[in-house]
Amino acid sequence: MDDLVQSALAEYDRVVAAVSGYRARPGQREMVCSVARAFATADLRTNEQTPSSDAENPVPPPARRIEVISAGTGVGKSLAYVVPGVHIARARGVPLVVSTATTSLQGQLVEKDLPALSAAMERPITFAIAKGRNRYLCLSKALRLAGDGPTADLALDHEDDDVSAPTAETAGRPAKAAANESRIEFVRVLQDKLDQGWDGDRDTLLEPPPADLWAQISAEQTTCTARGCPQFRDCAYYKARDRLRAVDVIVANHSLVLAAVGTKILPPLDEALWVFDEGHHLPQTAVDQFAAEVDLTALRWIDRLPRIIDKVAAGLDHTTARPATQPAHELKAALSDVGRLLFDLYSSALSKGNTYRFKGNQLPEFALEPLRLANAQAIALLSIMDELVTVIRERIRDRPEHKALWSTLFALLGAHVPRLRAVIETTDLLLDEEVTATTARWLSATPSVRGVAIKLHACPVLPGPLLSRELWDATRAAVVTSATLTTCGSFNWFLEEAGLDQDIAVQTQAVASPFDYQRQGEVVVVRTDASPRQRANFQSEVSTRLAHDLLSVKAGALCLFTSKQHMVNTYEQLPDGLRDRVLVQGSRARASLLASHRSQVEAGDPSILFGLQSFGEGLDLPGRLCEYVFIAKLPFSTPTDPVGEARADYVESRGGSAFDEIVVPEAGVRLLQWTGRGIRTESDEATIVIYDKRLTQTQFGQRILGGLPPYPVRQQPSAFGAT
Structure with missing residues (x-):
């Protein structure tokens, strides 16, 4: 397999040389080597030996390899796994499946990264997005609902437990009749779109269809007879699935991968090369996937x-x-x-x-x-x-x-x-x-x-065993990567959460960011007089201090809060002139806020984003768009939901500490994500201001601080300007 690894590295070198102005990064090449070794050395079911019945010369168990790579911001993960992944997948006659947690990364891969890499490779890359059945129209259902076809008299019984409110056009008529008319009209519109070339994919409609109506005509495994259906040749879902079989790279998401195990939507786990980008989301995805509920009303x-x-x-x-x-x-x-x-x-x-x-x-x-x-x-x-x-x-x-x-x-x-x-x-x-x-x-x-919906719920609280059983046991070759697979400086938390802590196929690697954090950034820890435990006094002090520090912002800044109420209160307490510079999450659509932020900074005016957790992860604000990151409080999240509470109880019942074993590691991951909003390129410079003295004055704070990039750390008393 050494030849395959070397040829993958040679392909990487060709791609780097072919991209104008691109400079190779040592960390990226290091990651390419690890990906290539993992994909080249694992035994896939498509080319393994037939088990021998000779007891004296048994065939050894297939070699598995799961590479867990924490790749710092700026490494260029997608190039590092796509180029060797595609090269080796082609050589082994299998697809490369890239799974992400968010639609934004899926979009980046399909619209930007894969086309760019395809243009640079000797042989262009073919790729497609995999989606669940319910994203596609079931033509048979639609025809029956519209009253067309030979079995229209056997149309599905659409009476439901809840009847939607009538529209202006249907008001005054019986609810069921009005609902039926709405359904039929909806189907007629979609039939017209099919005649005009629509491919049956819900996501390609300019306007998203009403969820309740789409559910009645979307494809489902339990209602599908596949080749036994008279509309099979025109089926949008099966056409999409056929396209997946012909491409080099299948782009999926973690939820679909877990839901599709044992089905034919995606390749079998042991007959493909797998990349799980944004891999830190896998544990929560597993918990969500295996939750169950029953409506009692x-x-x-x-x-x-x-x-x-x-x-x-x-x-x-x-x-x-x-x-x-x-x-x-x-x-x-x-x-x-x-x-x-x-x-x-x-x-x-x-x-x-x-x-x-x-x-x-x-x-x-x-x-x-x-x-x-x-x-x-x-x-x-x-x-x-x-x-x-x-x-x-x-x-x-x-x-x-x-x-x-x-x-x-x-x-x-x-x-x-x-x-x-x-x-x-x-x-x-x-x-x-x-x-x-x-x-x-x-x-x-x-x-x-109809009143109150009473439901019973049940959900496993330990994602590790779920992922081990449903995903890893059958997987032969995989790479799990993210910028935040370590917390408090260790892989241990992620490996246990992901069910990989006892898997002998696992190898871990931390690839350093190319950024010079000592030169490009600084962490300022503000020693507030009030403790975060003194909630009202602490929030008031931080709000006052923020109002002072925000005056130093000359370009773009991001201010992150752990509480929506604290965010709103701080905004409302700002002087009028300063408040005009602030864009608050939730005040309008995210895309609109970011566009306004960019235009203000490009015009030479200061712009400050106020946001919560979702602004702390995945927000890309390079250069002058984010020269400051203000963090109002360490992002601890005390379990208050049923699953979190049950998980904490389980840890405590075994003599552990839920705070040390759950709360602190989770906060470490979040703070790593939040601070990562500041430096996005090798030319960026940013100051990270954290208004929580516990980061430097407590043992758990030191654990969290040890997991951050090597910023210089400066402490400031509350009475003095941090900036």
Whole structure:
């Protein structure tokens, strides 16, 4: 494999030489070497040996390699993984899959980085974005909804638990009739767009369609018969999937990768080279992906199940082994009873915050038996539907001339499968005593069209085991990278969160930024008189101090807060002349704020952005756009959501400290991100002002400070100007 690594490095050298004005960076070449070694040495399933039955000469297990690379700002990560990744992927006959956490990085890759690298490589790169099915139009659903085609009389039952409010055009008519007219008109508009060349991709529409209407005509795995569908040749989703099979680079996102495991949307994990950029988001993505919930109040869909099952059985001329009426009745009664009893017991607690987490993650005893019953009846209903699905698949195979009918019957059943699966998955997590300590369980109450929606939730709190089981165990060759994979100067936190701490295939590497932080930047720690624990006094002092320090801003600056209220109060206390220079997050669209900021700075006027966490990550403000970063307080986040609280309880129950093991590492990552907004290029200079003396005066603060780039650090008493 050394030859493959060397040829990848040679390709990198050619690309660097081909880009006018580009200067090679030592850290980038170091990263290219690591990526090339990982991708060249791992054994992929497409070219591994067949397992031997010879006990004396067994084939060794396939070699795996997962390279975890913390690449400082300015390294140029995308070039460092794309060039060797594409080169080796082509040589091995597999695709390179690049997964990101944000649409902004996806856009940067597809619109900027990949086209530029393609132009510089000897052989141009082909690439495409992978999306979930629900981003594409299902033409069969649309035709049925519009009343077109041979099975229009079997159109899906669109009656829902909540009926949307009528529009001005439909007001005065019965709600259901008005809703049907809106749906049909919506489909007619999309059909016109298809005739005009639209590709069926929701994201290419100039105006995003209403979410409730799109959900009724979007592609779904549970309603799709694939080649058994009469519209298969024109299917937007399958056309997009075919395009993915022909490209060098597939650009995806972390949520899709985790959701697509075991499906055919993306290549199998062991038959591709994988890059997880913005890899620090993987743990939270996993937690979000495996959360489950069941609605205990919107249950009319259960009443419709027996009717739908009977309709499908009649269309197939098939008698099911068991009627659906009784299990449907018992399922609805069980869920309804649980919802009523839980709401009666916890209504006072719910009125204070819309959620109630069960103490010790233990549900009250009276809820367990109804939940067991609900689980059993949902499984029974799914079994009845599976019986019919088996018959439908046989009919598609044996009587394809009626595929329009078979696909419609399949869709009628499949539309309700996700809800049944949600009942089963949620009740499984709620009832499994073995995972009680590591599963958050809570009740929520939120306003709905019909009153209050009561839901039961369950969510694993440890992302590591989830990622290990669902992602890494089957992955042969991967690179995980980000500028913030270390916290407090160590990989340990990320590796544990990502399920990689015990994986022998993992190698870590920290690639230094090309920036000269000693020369380009400075951290000023302001020793406020008030402690952050003295919330009112501290915020007042910081606001006053900020008003003074902001006067020093001559170009662009970013001021980051941990509290929206503190941000608003500080803005309102600014003198009129200074307030005119400030653009506050949330006052208008982000893109508009950033455009105004840029235009003001380019015109020679000072401009100051006030923002929260989302402005602290991913905001690219090079040069004069950000010469100061003001941080009102260390970005600690005390767990207040059910999952965070359950995670903290789990750590404490094992004799650990939630503050040391969760809060401090998370704050370290955030502060690294926030301070990183200041220096974006090798010519930038920025001053980072942090109004929190704990950074230098506490042990945990020193841990966090040790994880920042090597800025010179200066301390200032509150009475003197930091700038």
